[in-house]
Amino acid sequence: MEFTTVDNLAEHRAAARQWVERHVRTEWAWEQYTSGTHHTPELHTQLAKDGILGAGWPVEYGGSTTDPGFARAVLDAISDMGLYADGWATTNMVIRTIRQVGTENQKESIIADALRGEVLIALGYSEPDSGSDVAAAKTRAVRDGDEWVITGQKMFTSTAQSCSHVFVLARTNLDVPKHKGLTMFLVPTDADGFELQPIYTLGGQRTNATFYADVRISDAMRIGAVDEGWRVMRVALVYERGGGRGSKGPTLAERVAVWAMSTDRSDGGTYYDDPRTKERLARIAIDDEVARLFAMRVRWMNDIGELPGVEGSMAKLFFSEADQRHYSELVDMLGSAGVLQPGVAAAPLEGELEHYFRSTVVGTIYGGASEIQREIIAEGRLGLPRNRPKE
Amino acid sequence: MDLSYSDEQQDLRESLASFFSKESTVERVRAAEPSGFDAELWSGISAMGLPTMGVPEDLGGGGASPLDLVLTAEEFGKWIPPAPLIESMVANNLLARLATSESSDLAKQLLARSVAGEALFSLAIRPLVEGMARLVPGGAVADAVLACDANEVIVFRSAAGPRSPLEVPANLGTAPLADRGAGVDERDVVATGPEAVAAYEIARHEWQLLMAGAMVGLAQTALEKGAEYVQQRRAFGVLIAWFQTVQHRLADGVTSIEGARLLTYEAGWAAEQGLTNAGALAEMAFLFSTEAAFRVAADSLHLHGGYGYTLEYDIQLYFRRAKAWPLANGDPRDGYQSLAARLFEHEER
Numbered sequence: 001m002e003f004t005t006v007d008n009l010a011e012h013r014a015a016a017r018q019w020v021e022r023h024v025r026t027e028w029a030w031e032q033y034t035s036g037t038h039h040t041p042e043l044h045t046q047l048a049k050d051g052i053l054g055a056g057w058p059v060e061y062g063g064s065t066t067d068p069g070f071a072r073a074v075l076d077a078i079s080d081m082g083l084y085a086d087g088w089a090t091t092n093m094v095i096r097t098i099r100q101v102g103t104e105n106q107k108e109s110i111i112a113d114a115l116r117g118e119v120l121i122a123l124g125y126s127e128p129d130s131g132s133d134v135a136a137a138k139t140r141a142v143r144d145g146d147e148w149v150i151t152g153q154k155m156f157t158s159t160a161q162s163c164s165h166v167f168v169l170a171r172t173n174l175d176v177p178k179h180k181g182l183t184m185f186l187v188p189t190d191a192d193g194f195e196l197q198p199i200y201t202l203g204g205q206r207t208n209a210t211f212y213a214d215v216r217i218s219d220a221m222r223i224g225a226v227d228e229g230w231r232v233m234r235v236a237l238v239y240e241r242g243g244g245r246g247s248k249g250p251t252l253a254e255r256v257a258v259w260a261m262s263t264d265r266s267d268g269g270t271y272y273d274d275p276r277t278k279e280r281l282a283r284i285a286i287d288d289e290v291a292r293l294f295a296m297r298v299r300w301m302n303d304i305g306e307l308p309g310v311e312g313s314m315a316k317l318f319f320s321e322a323d324q325r326h327y328s329e330l331v332d333m334l335g336s337a338g339v340l341q342p343g344v345a346a347a348p349l350e351g352e353l354e355h356y357f358r359s360t361v362v363g364t365i366y367g368g369a370s371e372i373q374r375e376i377i378a379e380g381r382l383g384l385p386r387n388r389p390k391e
Numbered sequence: 392m393d394l395s396y397s398d399e400q401q402d403l404r405e406s407l408a409s410f411f412s413k414e415s416t417v418e419r420v421r422a423a424e425p426s427g428f429d430a431e432l433w434s435g436i437s438a439m440g441l442p443t444m445g446v447p448e449d450l451g452g453g454g455a456s457p458l459d460l461v462l463t464a465e466e467f468g469k470w471i472p473p474a475p476l477i478e479s480m481v482a483n484n485l486l487a488r489l490a491t492s493e494s495s496d497l498a499k500q501l502l503a504r505s506v507a508g509e510a511l512f513s514l515a516i517r518p519l520v521e522g523m524a525r526l527v528p529g530g531a532v533a534d535a536v537l538a539c540d541a542n543e544v545i546v547f548r549s550a551a552g553p554r555s556p557l558e559v560p561a562n563l564g565t566a567p568l569a570d571r572g573a574g575v576d577e578r579d580v581v582a583t584g585p586e587a588v589a590a591y592e593i594a595r596h597e598w599q600l601l602m603a604g605a606m607v608g609l610a611q612t613a614l615e616k617g618a619e620y621v622q623q624r625r626a627f628g629v630l631i632a633w634f635q636t637v638q639h640r641l642a643d644g645v646t647s648i649e650g651a652r653l654l655t656y657e658a659g660w661a662a663e664q665g666l667t668n669a670g671a672l673a674e675m676a677f678l679f680s681t682e683a684a685f686r687v688a689a690d691s692l693h694l695h696g697g698y699g700y701t702l703e704y705d706i707q708l709y710f711r712r713a714k715a716w717p718l719a720n721g722d723p724r725d726g727y728q729s730l731a732a733r734l735f736e737h738e739e740r
Contacts, residue, residue, distance in 0.1 A: 001400070001458065002393050003657045257735035278731035279724060285734050286654075286675045293653040300392045314646045371635075374642035381645050382618045384632045 005296070009073040016073035019050070020081065029082040033342055033355070036206030038084035039120070039162045047074070048117025053088065061099070062112030087159045091121045094167045094186075094223075097236040101224040110186065121186065122160040124168040124210060125233065128153060132369045134169065135179045135230060139212060141170035148222065150187060150215040156366070157210040160196055163189055166210055167236075173227050182229030186221045187212065203359025253285040256330060259349055271333065280329045287322040294318055310380035317373040320363030327357040394656075396462075404462055410439065411470035417705050423473035426559045427566040428532045433474045437508040442479040446487040450499075451506035457600065461659035464601040465652075468608025471712055475513055475529025475567065477601045479505075482512035482537050485594040486581075489544060492590065493582040501535060501546065501581075510534040515571070516598055516719050522573035528719045530569035531557040538572070539591040543583050547576035564715025596670045599677035600662060602717055603655040606684035609716075610648045613684070613709040617641060617691030620706075624696070631694070640690050647683035654679055674730045681717035688713040 007013075028040045047053050051064025055071035078085060095111045102110070113119040130136040139152025150170055160166055165186045173181030187194065193213040198206050224232035250258075260271035260281070271277050294315035301308040308315075330353045331338035342351035364370045378384040396404065414435050423429040436442065445460050446452020455463075460480060467476055483505050489498035504510040515524030515538035524530070524538045524547065535548035557569040572578065582590070618641055621632040631637050658672035666672075688710040692699040695706050720726065 001396060001656060001660060003660045004392065254735065257731075261735070272735075275728055278735075279727040281735065282678075282727040282730040285730070286679050289657075289672075289675060290650040290654050290679060293657060294650060296392050297394060297653065300394060314649060317642075318646055318650060371639065374639040375635075377642035377645060378638035382614075382638075382641055384618070384622070384638050384641065385630070387633065387635055387638065 003293075003296075009069050009076065012067065012070045012073035013077075015070060016077040019074050020077040024078060024081060024083065026081075030343075032084055033204060036200060036204050037159070037162060038205055039087035039159050040083065040085075041162065043078070043083070043085070044088060044120070045117050047085075047088070048115065053117060054115035057111070057115055061107050062115040064115070087120045087122075087162050090123050090159065090167075091119070091163075093123070093236050094121045097232060098223055100235050101228075101232050103220075105220065106223070119165060120159075120163040121165045121167050122157050122163040122208075122210075123236075124154040124157050124160075124166040124187070126155045128155050128209075131155075131365070132372045134233070135182065137169050137171055137182065139168065139170045141168075141172050141183055141185060143172075143219075144216075146219050147216050148185060148219060150185065150212045150217065152212050154210045154212075156199070156207050157196070158205065158207040160189060160208045160210055161198070161206070165189060166194075167223070168212070169229055169233055172229070176227070179230045181227055182233075183226050184223040184229045184232045185217060186223055187215055187217055188221075191215045191217060202361055204355065205359065205362075251285065251288055252326065253281045253288060256284075256349070256353075257281050260333075263348070277333055280333055284326045284329070287318075287326065291315070291319040291322055310377055313368075313373040313376040313380075316367065317370055317377070320360070321370060323356075323360045323363050327353055327360050331357045394653075400459065400462055403459060404466060407463060407466035408469070410435070411466060411472055415470040415472035417708070420471055420473055420708060424565040425561060426531065426556065427473050427564070428475075428556065429473040432472055433511065433532075434508075436472070436474055436476055437511075441476060442511070443483045443502075443506050445480055445484045446502065446506065447491075450487050450490060450502060452483070452487065456659075457597070457662035458656065458659035460597075460601055461604040461655055464604030465608040465611075465655075468605035468610075469612045471609060471612075471708060473565075475511070475532065477598065477605060478513040478527075478529040478533075479511055481594050481598045481601065482514040484597060485514065485537055485544070485590060486512070488590040488593065489582045489587060493584075493587055495582045497546065497579060497581050504534075512537065514538070514594060514598060516595060517721055519572065522578075523575075524571045526560075526562075526568045526719070527571050528716070529567055530571045531559045531567035533571070536571040536576075537581065537591075537594075539588060542585065542588055544581045544587045544591050546579050546581050547571045548579070549575075550577045562715065564712045564718075566712075566715065592670075596673040597662070599720065600655070600658050600673040602720070603651070603658065603673070603676035603680040606680040606713065606717065607648060607652045607655055609709055609713055610644070610651070610680075610684035610687040613688040613691045613706065613713065614641065614644050614648060616706050616709070617644070617687075617694045620691075620695050620698075637694060640694070644683075644687040644690055648687060651676070651680040651683045671730065671733045674726065674733065677717070677720070678723060678726050678730065681713075681723065685713040 023046050032038055051066035052071040052074050054062055054064035055066040056068035057063030091114050095114045098106050098110055110119060125134050127137055127139060141148045141150045157166055165188055168185045168187045169182055170185055171181055172183040193215040195211040197209045199209055200206055257272065260277050263271050265271055298308040298312050298315050301311060334348050337348050338354060340347035340351055340354060342355050344351060375387060379386050414432050419429055440453050444453035444455040448454035464477055483502060486498045486502040489495040490502055505512055511533050513527055513529035513533035513536050515527050515536055519538055519540050524536055527536050530536055535546050538545055559567050562568055621637050622630055624631050655676040658676040661669040661672045692706045692710045695704055698704045699706055
């Protein structure tokens with residue numbers, strides 16, 4: 001047993017920082033915050049141009065010779081600047097899935113276009129009536145010769161406003177149990193009958209409802225076999241878990257502690273002088289370490305070829321619940337100034353805590369709500385009876 | 392990272408589980424109340440060399456690493472044996488440290504008795520009050536108690552040599568607590584100076600680390616008792632295990648136990664490696680595990696319904712100890728203050 005953590009990317013960090021200094025403009029983070037679009041086209045183009053998107057991919061699918069370690073370090077450095085690259089995150093998930101289950105033609109065209117930065121893909125799983133129960137999707141796809149006709153509505157199709165395609169989960173068979181009648185498609189966002197309406201969220205991110213009114217697409221845009229969509233989507237979900245949180249800078253607790261020690265409160269002392277602040281920060285530091293260990297355990301299991309099912313659920317449940325608790329506590333600590341938002345000069349810590357208080361709300365809901373994770377844990381770890389009705 | 396147990400660690404866990412499952416049955420645990428000490432069990436523990444397993448081999452001990460001690464504490468917690476094993480392991484390790492680094496003859500003499508299985512030692516976790524160590528865990532049955540007084544590490548022991556156990560005040564954890572020191576014992580200096588005090592501080596963190604391990608084990612058993620009960624008890628025509636509110640509570644419990652276990656193992660590994668943040672991790676593991684264990688034990692008791700608060704059911708044994716044992720370290724909220732100082736104020740770690 002050992003707990004060493006090595007930064008595999010240490011040798012690339014300096015070069016990655018240089019890349020970011022040369023190409024990333026500081027105002028982009030603010031633009032993303034005010035627009036709610038967690039994608040910056042200019043940045044994406046540059047990432048493609050320098051082979052960062054294509055790093056590690058085979059040349060026949062449009063891969064580059066850029067060092068994959070350098071590429072990951074650049075993406076970490078971008079995230080450290082407070083910039084999102086959500087469009088690439090979802091696109092990457094989908095093209096990795098295509099690599100597993102797609103046709104050779106799809107690999108050579110779609111993957112290559114994505115690595116060139118010309119194809120950007122949003123996820124179309126959730127619907128107005130189905131979220132965590134994603135297999136209950138009602139959007140229909142009906143075959144018509146070499147084409148499919150797609151009809152329905154998707155919710156939370158985030159970043160679709162910037163994307164060329166949506167990866168749509170659709171029902172192709174009504175006569176079988178719900179998990180067995182699904183198929184995945186790549187729907188171009190410029191297709192006739194495709195429409196999108198913005199949805200603005202508590203954390204500031206803009207997401208979308210997307211509508212599909214008899215959208216006709218070629219069978220070449222079907223990803224994986226007909227009625228195998230559930231399996232295809234599960235491949236994609238495995239890739240969703242891999243997401244990291246940037247490189248190892250100071251922790252949240254450390255950053256807030258530094259701020260609290262150097263910031264006077266109206267009662268004369270600093271925020272840090274208050275024992276309640278110390279307890280809050282100590283609790284956050286402990287939870288963060290536990291969350292880090294849960295995430296490390298998932299990676300370790302992947303590395304040794306075990307499937308982290310229950311362990312993935314525990315990592316997600318603990319992290320997302322702790323995250324919400326932490327920002328709620330930290331906003332409390334700020335008292336009346338806790339409500340001030342980014343952009344307000346008087347906002348403590350540039351409004352970061354208020355912003356994350358709103359944006360972490362999503363964590364216990366998306367990617368399987370906490371209740372789903374608890375069911376998986378109760379059944380998988382304790383052998384308690386499965387509550388969800390069998391199909 | 393590698394979370395697998397080595398073959399030796401696996402053997403250790405299995406042999407401890409086999410020993411405690413025979414020698415620390417619930418009947419024995421109950422029979423030892425209220426004093427919380429079973430002399431026959433202690434002889435068995437002693438014969439296995441557990442109290443000195445962390446002492447270096449050249450001093451007659453088992454040479455086990457801090458991580459092995461954590462695994463031992465975890466098994467201990469699962470079976471809540473009525474014996475102050477954790478305190479005695481920590482006290483013996485402190486004696487070994489003082490015997491080596493301070494060349495303390497008294498430490499060597501005391502340790503030799505412990506290695507020979509002739510004496511039981513404990514440690515005062517809290518600062519002395521008017522020359523007394525208050526409510527020392529294992530204090531009622533310890534032949535000697537180590538403590539820190541200003542810049543001295545001292546030992547309290549009876550002038551009359553080994554003697555019968557002191558009277559145990561009725562207490563929540565039914566542990567053999569007692570005040571030791573002025574008026575009860577003779578006081579001798581084991582070692583003096585900053586190095587000696589630093590060795591005592593390491594011992595305090597080792598106690599926190601092993602208590603974290605014990606709490607992980609205790610919580611695991613408490614959770615299993617709850618999970619077992621809900622799969623037997625019916626209400627409204629179904630097993631109560633079907634209710635989501637029951638399942639989710641247990642899922643939160645097992646998640647916090649596994650988090651506590653990971654953190655405690657990491658702290659044990661850091662101590663084994665001599666890392667600078669080992670003390671901070673021990674404190675973190677202690678705070679997280681004790682809170683998790685109490686929550687789990689309380690939830691598990693609650694899921695037993697009315698039976699949970701009868702003395703006949705075993706869950707109350709775990710509930711009481713989950714709260715009582717860690718309190719030897721004082722108010723946990725003070726622990727968060729001291730952890731913050733350690734993490735953010737860059738004091739000596």
